[in-house]
Amino acid sequence: MHLPTPLIKVLRTTEEQKKALARLGIISIHDLLYHFPVRYSSLTQTRLVQDLEHGQTVTLYGRIHKLSAKKSWTTKRPMGQGELTDINGDTIKVVWFNQPYIAKMLKENQSVKLTGTINKNARGLALSNPEIEQVPDMPIDAHGSLFTTENGTEHFGYPVYAETRGLSSKWVYHAVQKVLTQELLNSLEDPIPEHILKKYNLPSIATALVWIHLPQKKSDADAARKRFAFEEIFLIQVKKQQARFQYEALYTHTIGIDQQKLGDFIARFPFALTSAQQSAIDTIVRDLESPKPMSRLLEGDVGSGKTAIAASITHGIVTNQPKGQSYGNLQVAYMAPTEVLATQLFESFVNYFENTGIQIALITGSGCRKYPSKVGHQPWTDISATQLKKWIKNGEVPIVIGTHALISKTLSFKHLALVIVDEQHRFGTKQRMELAQKAGSSPHYLSMTATPIPRTLALTIYGDLDLSVLDSMPPGRKPVETHIVAPNKREQVYSEIQKGLDAGRQLYVICPRIISPHADNPLTESEWQELTPMARKALQLKSVTSEAKHLQEKVFPKHVVGIMHSKMTKLEKERVMKKFASHEIDILVANSVIEVGVNVPNATMIIIEGAERYGLAQLHQLRGRVIRSTHQAQCWLFADIVSEITQNRLGAFIKAKNGFELAELDLALRGTGDLAGIKQWGISDIAMEAIKNIKLVEAAREEARTLIYNDPRLENFPELAKIIASEKFEMHFE
């Protein structure tokens, strides 16, 4: 048995289990061993039925049965009831007043953990309105395994693994026991270099695997979790640092930025730069003048003025000549995620570069443009892609703005010196290396994003980039008026919106997706299945299509309502967005897919339904859709569940002005689950815990950097080299 051995070779599995394992991505022994318990369940704290007394608040484990829903014979109110049998076989009655559906949610004979208060009445003791947690059956046959303690002392707890259809926690527990043999442990090579383990006092891989799957002490479990969190962050960092090292080793254009010319260009803007913009430009200029290619991420809220920075830097680059030439110019490629955005950027650049004589091209799937135009009344001309590609290839057109078409195989640059990408999280090192290879040198690289993520996460997923943050906004912006709306005030809000629509403004309505047993769903499939129809209905949130129909027919019949959601194709979405931008649509009902950075200045109103379901940073991003205008923008938050916690969170949202602050707040308040687009980063839950710990993240980054700069190919660390070169690792993080 080795880590890469497929599980099906060593374990007997049914078809259903095979499917469940595949769903969890568990293929090899390695995968199984890295499928960590979500918690440990301690038997020692359990109370027994025989010891219970009236008035106690207790936690009981056992099996639940005799479930029924009926009316209380005294008050006639509906109630659910059942009976719990504990490990000794003693039983106690359980009642849920006013919650008859709970009896239907549970299965007969299911293992549960109940926490509630003991009451005594004429017929004996009963547990009233307990909280319920479904628990896997306790493993009772731990003898003879590695997990048995030598002195027979009690374990800290049994591991509880996340369950999925067809795969119980108990099954995983036994599978882990089976594969985690002494022989396997002895053969393990630690991917973390020993000196690093020592320095941070981390357990070895063999120790950590035992400790995480069946710890004897809480401190062992904690140490193991810390180790695996560090391991994952460290591996990502090593990969990123290595990629950066390779990128930097390639030839790049050295740039000399003429401060005078740069200043003259900036003076052309109809505004003065903010100090945040100025210092970002200074940092970038320093990067460009160093002999290594720049790799920088610029984070700044929507509207913080990233385009002006991009334009200034672009101007600085294209007024440079290729090395050893006294003619010609270096080139810049600026990539946006959608056609709408690319076109908007092109138009901004045309403004910023007016009368400079510098040519700018736009290239998207549906057509190409070139500025300036020699004929006609428009500042630009439509041209054929073939013609444009020729001009880009011979270096004649210095600035090219576009969508993914920019990195198509048929497009090549003569002297590509800078690549700027806007909101392109998937444009990673691999794509950059491809561009560099095509160009024969490493272009400088500037990535820009308004996606608010905490610093620790940015340092991890963008480990190969240096980080700059634009922390202030241009002056004079009116903050968006934001209201948390009580359910009975809906009509009032609609009539206020009616006024806005009549005045010619536009409205976004954001709906959470319908809860369905699919991805992005806070409920697991089995949880969903176990809900009663009533409970399901309560959880059924406003959906894009039904809400659009309702608004069109019942609320704003005079106006045109359009929809946009994540099930639509990119092309369909772009079409709708174009219609909204040209005001053929007054009200756009959408889920959170509205592209970041889309600029519809006339849309000054936004409703967010089910606001409590969003992270604060995500709410901030959604609200960012309406800050473009000179008109006062307004945002209304409708929350379905208005608990005190929700109130406090939304209250914090109203006060905060900076998305990055909100991302940190999300992380502190609710963990990483709320961070925007968290799933796409491919980081495990355990590493996400580590994202809360800036020291750990910085340590992993520093160690990885030192390691790579001393031994770029990791010749002294073959195990580490093997892991980060593996296909699986590539797939995960590119």
Ligand code: ADP
């Ligand atoms: P983003 O960071 O979202 O890309 P933009 O670059 O599109 O922001 O800028 C948003 C708006 O702010 C634009 O209309 C731009 O002209 C304006 N702007 C940018 N910088 C400043 C500034 N320093 N002072 C005033 N307005 C500015």
Ligand code: MG
């Ligand atoms: Mg922008």
